[in-house]
Amino acid sequence: MIIKNLTVRFGAFTAVDDVTLEIPDGAIVGLVGESGSGKSTLARAVSGLVPYSGAVEGVDRRGVQMVFQDPLTSLDPRMTVGASVAEGLRLPRAARQAEVERLLSLVSLPVSLAGRYSRELSGGQRQRVAIARALGARPTLLVADEITSALDVSVQGAVLNLIRALREEFGLTMLFISHNLAVVRYVSDVVAVMHRGRLVETGPAERVVAAPAHDYTRSLLEAVPRLGRGRPAPEVTS
Amino acid sequence: MRRLLRTPAGLAGTVLVTAMVVLAVAGPPIWGAEAERIDSASILQGATAAHPLGTDNLGRDILARVLVAGRLSLTLALLATLVGATAGVLLGALPSVLPRRGARLVTGSVNALVAFPGLLLAMFTAVIAGLGARGAVIGIGTAVAPGFARLTQTLAASVAGADYVSAARMLGVSRWRVMTRHVLPNIAEPLILNFTQALGGALLALAGMSFLGLGVQPPSFDWGRLLFDGFGRIYATPAVALGPAAAIALAGIGFNLLGDALAHAAARRTAPPGTDAEPGAPRPVALGEPDPDAVLEVRDLTVAFPGGVTPVRGLSLTIAPGEIVGLVGESGSGKSLTAAAIGGLVPYPGEVRAGRLRLCGADVRELPEAERRRLLGTSLAMVFQNPMAALNPALKVGGQLAEVAVVHQGASRAEAAARAVDRLDHVRVPEPATRARQHPHELSGGMRQRAVIAMGLMGAPRLIVADEPTTALDVTVQREILRLLREVTAETGAATLFISHDIAVVGELCHRVVVMYAGRVVEELPVGELASGAAHPYTRALVASLPDMETDRSLPLASIPGRQPPPAEVPDGCAFAARCELATARCAAERPPLIPYGTARRVACWEV
Ligand SMILES: Nc1ncnc2c1ncn2[C@@H]1O[C@H](COP(=O)(O)OP(=O)(O)OP(=O)(O)O)[C@@H](O)[C@H]1O
Ligand code: SF4
Numbered sequence: 001m002i003i004k005n006l007t008v009r010f011g012a013f014t015a016v017d018d019v020t021l022e023i024p025d026g027a028i029v030g031l032v033g034e035s036g037s038g039k040s041t042l043a044r045a046v047s048g049l050v051p052y053s054g055a056v057e058g059v060d061r062r063g064v065q066m067v068f069q070d071p072l073t074s075l076d077p078r079m080t081v082g083a084s085v086a087e088g089l090r091l092p093r094a095a096r097q098a099e100v101e102r103l104l105s106l107v108s109l110p111v112s113l114a115g116r117y118s119r120e121l122s123g124g125q126r127q128r129v130a131i132a133r134a135l136g137a138r139p140t141l142l143v144a145d146e147i148t149s150a151l152d153v154s155v156q157g158a159v160l161n162l163i164r165a166l167r168e169e170f171g172l173t174m175l176f177i178s179h180n181l182a183v184v185r186y187v188s189d190v191v192a193v194m195h196r197g198r199l200v201e202t203g204p205a206e207r208v209v210a211a212p213a214h215d216y217t218r219s220l221l222e223a224v225p226r227l228g229r230g231r232p233a234p235e236v237t238s
Numbered sequence: 239m240r241r242l243l244r245t246p247a248g249l250a251g252t253v254l255v256t257a258m259v260v261l262a263v264a265g266p267p268i269w270g271a272e273a274e275r276i277d278s279a280s281i282l283q284g285a286t287a288a289h290p291l292g293t294d295n296l297g298r299d300i301l302a303r304v305l306v307a308g309r310l311s312l313t314l315a316l317l318a319t320l321v322g323a324t325a326g327v328l329l330g331a332l333p334s335v336l337p338r339r340g341a342r343l344v345t346g347s348v349n350a351l352v353a354f355p356g357l358l359l360a361m362f363t364a365v366i367a368g369l370g371a372r373g374a375v376i377g378i379g380t381a382v383a384p385g386f387a388r389l390t391q392t393l394a395a396s397v398a399g400a401d402y403v404s405a406a407r408m409l410g411v412s413r414w415r416v417m418t419r420h421v422l423p424n425i426a427e428p429l430i431l432n433f434t435q436a437l438g439g440a441l442l443a444l445a446g447m448s449f450l451g452l453g454v455q456p457p458s459f460d461w462g463r464l465l466f467d468g469f470g471r472i473y474a475t476p477a478v479a480l481g482p483a484a485a486i487a488l489a490g491i492g493f494n495l496l497g498d499a500l501a502h503a504a505a506r507r508t509a510p511p512g513t514d515a516e517p518g519a520p521r522p523v524a525l526g527e528p529d530p531d532a533v534l535e536v537r538d539l540t541v542a543f544p545g546g547v548t549p550v551r552g553l554s555l556t557i558a559p560g561e562i563v564g565l566v567g568e569s570g571s572g573k574s575l576t577a578a579a580i581g582g583l584v585p586y587p588g589e590v591r592a593g594r595l596r597l598c599g600a601d602v603r604e605l606p607e608a609e610r611r612r613l614l615g616t617s618l619a620m621v622f623q624n625p626m627a628a629l630n631p632a633l634k635v636g637g638q639l640a641e642v643a644v645v646h647q648g649a650s651r652a653e654a655a656a657r658a659v660d661r662l663d664h665v666r667v668p669e670p671a672t673r674a675r676q677h678p679h680e681l682s683g684g685m686r687q688r689a690v691i692a693m694g695l696m697g698a699p700r701l702i703v704a705d706e707p708t709t710a711l712d713v714t715v716q717r718e719i720l721r722l723l724r725e726v727t728a729e730t731g732a733a734t735l736f737i738s739h740d741i742a743v744v745g746e747l748c749h750r751v752v753v754m755y756a757g758r759v760v761e762e763l764p765v766g767e768l769a770s771g772a773a774h775p776y777t778r779a780l781v782a783s784l785p786d787m788e789t790d791r792s793l794p795l796a797s798i799p800g801r802q803p804p805p806a807e808v809p810d811g812c813a814f815a816a817r818c819e820l821a822t823a824r825c826a827a828e829r830p831p832l833i834p835y836g837t838a839r840r841v842a843c844w845e846v
């Protein structure tokens with residue numbers, strides 16, 4: 001699919017400015033940029049949640065599903081996990097149960113969780129429920145907006161592994177948005193860098209990270225914090 | 239429920255409403271005959287021993303009539319509120335389901351109706367609907383409806399913006415289903431609260447209608463009717479009017495108090511439970527001599543909240559001058575409460591206990607109040623995640639900084655203002671003199687965080703506590719703030735406690751790292767060991783699960799199964815045991831102490 005000349009305006013303010021981006025079938029395209037750069041707005045436009053000008057070709061409305069940043073607010077607190085996952089299924093009642101179980105096991109959750117409420121789950125489990133719900137609609141494109149930002153590092157890995165497995169086993173096509181360059185690099189085939197509503201650079205993940213072409217990409221890369229750059233304590237001379 | 243009964247208002251409301259309900263159920267069978275008995279021998283009496291509230295023009299006992307009328311008064315009020323609430327909720331929900339133009343029409347009408355005086359609307363409708371109880375109920379219902387409609391609209395609009403509603407829309411769930419499945423259940427609680435309050439209002443309004451002769455017609459009678467009958471005699475025999483009036487007032491007050499108390503209880507539900515504090519088991523600890531060089535020395539710090547919630551459990555921490563210590567751990571591990579305890583900022587009803595809490599050589603808990611405040615005010619600089627929380631939005635930035643110098647250092651206004659500009663310049667706020675004259679919202683997030691750091695530098699801080707100071711900032715801005723913190727620590731020789739959930743940031747900035755899990759320190763190590771020399775299974779797993787720019791993309795990332803136990807459910811043994819690959823039977827049974835491991839580090843684990 002391809003996003004062509006997509007522009008979103010809020011009054012006089014242009015949040016997304018003439019963005020053209022191809023998302024090849026079966027690929028994960030990572031979108032990085034700072035807060036306010038327009039990543040989420042682009043995601044919401046592609047998902048049909050905000051009006052835009054331009055075109056999203058190669059996918060219909062129901063073919064796009066989105067997973068949100070905060071897994072707690074993206075699941076209805078009054079619904080069980082099973083009911084949430086079943087929500088988008090167009091299946092007779094009898095077949096639903098089996099499909100819910102299939103979706104839960106797809107995201108490596110025990111089927112016994114179906115009767116629980118989202119508040120009883122951990123952040124990582126909630127996010128997997130949200131992914132299962134989106135997969136139920138058999139999307140041609142899955143939009144993931146900062147889906148690991150609200151998670152602790154200790155569970156982030158499991159969600160990222162799941163994303164990669166879904167792509168490898170089912171050829172899922174995905175727009176993966178994050179402000180964390182290391183995370184985007186790990187999951188994406190293609191990386192697109194957004195700055196002030198515009199795309200400033202797009203290319204294969206390893207290439208963008210190893211040989212950035214744009215100054216802004218370079219400054220983003222330099223700012224990534226690295227373990228072990230810290231130094232031992234200075235000698236205290238008193 | 240127990241909390242509801244604890245406040246005087248909640249207790250009074252519950253008692254009154256319960257009494258009213260009992261009266262409505264039991265009143266007619268008990269006093270029904272008495273209320274209807276005509277006694278020509280005793281008509282139009284005032285208060286007597288036989289008739290405490292007097293009798294009416296047929297000699298019927300008014301006290302009995304008041305007690306019997308409760309059922310009709312309450313039933314009618316309930317009916318009226320039900321009618322109003324149903325109509326209102328439907329009207330309020332419509333805009334979310336209708337196409338845009340219809341929605342606008344409904345919203346407009348509701349707004350117009352809300353502005354219309356309620357009693358007028360009620361009387362107008364009642365007159366059209368016909369004299370009598372039915373007309374009054376419909377009238378009051380009509381008056382109540384716009385309020386419910388407005389409330390439903392507002393609540394529904396806030397839920398409609400929630401991510402789960404967006405998700406449902408994307409899944410192609412119909413508007414009607416979104417309304418009934420997602421929106422209504424999630425706004426039911428405030429609607430029910432409003433219902434209780436509206437019930438009190440309806441009761442009063444119905445009494446008013448009956449009193450005006452528009453409501454209940456003889457031979458039926460409700461409190462309003464009784465008041466109407468007795469009102470003409472109020473100067474001669476006041477008791478006959480005061481009885482029904484008191485009943486109306488008590489019922490109205492009861493429902494309003496209960497409604498308010500329910501609303502308060504609901505609002506407070508997110509706060510920690512209010513059960514009694516569990517006495518922490520006192521543990522004998524050998525404290526040893528205080529460390530004379532340390533800027534901060536904390537021994538055996540515990541922060542507890544009522545209900546057995548203990549987010550910090552016996553934490554010890556020492557920081558030397560010029561040293562940056564990073565405190566990491568996943569969310570909920572107790573990092574921020576540790577910082578709050580050091581600054582004396584633990585919110586009520588939290589309780590802080592410590593074997594030792596020394597700042598700059600003095601135990602802050604032993605200092606007299608004035609001295610303690612001065613020590614904290616001048617020696618401690620605190621920087622938080624949200625700089626807006628530290629800055630008063632109504633005041634200019636420069637003025638707020640100057641305030642610190644005026645209050646704590648006795649500087650003159652002019653000196654303080656000059657120093658404020660100097661400090662802003664020092665933390666590299668561009669055009670400091672201009673910025674000092676601006677309000678916080680006119681600064682960008684990074685600049686605000688600099689201003690907060692500058693505020694800490696107005697004095698001569700000995701300890702800087704920075705709690706997630708860069709979490710809300712972009713990576714490029716984060717990098718500048720980290721550099722600034724490093725410079726400030728080096729030049730002032732202050733000790734810095736840097737708190738973050740991001741182990742990479744800590745690894746980049748700090749000299750020494752303290753890892754927390756479920757309220758306890760599990761490992762303390764020099765930063766150089768973090769990447770490949772960590773000893774505790776949790777630290778190792780944490781480091782392994784962090785993707786960096788060199789992570790092998792062909793391998794799956796490490797992650798830790800399970801979750802951290804919440805602060806009220808921390809097990810007796812090692813808190814990490816349920817998630818630990820190396821756990822043995824001993825780990826679950828016995829807690830590993832934090833003991834030295836090699837040089838300059840400490841670990842709490844049985845298996846290292
Ligand atoms: N409904 C709206 N009305 C006006 N401005 C908006 C609206 N929604 C978003 N914006 C603005 O659009 C810009 C881009 O927003 P968006 O949320 O897409 O950024 P982002 O890159 O995803 O940021 P973050 O990483 O913080 O989520 C921001 O400046 C934001 O303030
Ligand atoms: S004490 Fe046991 S359970 Fe705890 S971290 Fe060490 S090995 Fe794991």
Ligand SMILES: [Mg+2]
Nearest residue numbers: 035039040146
């Ligand atoms: Mg965003």
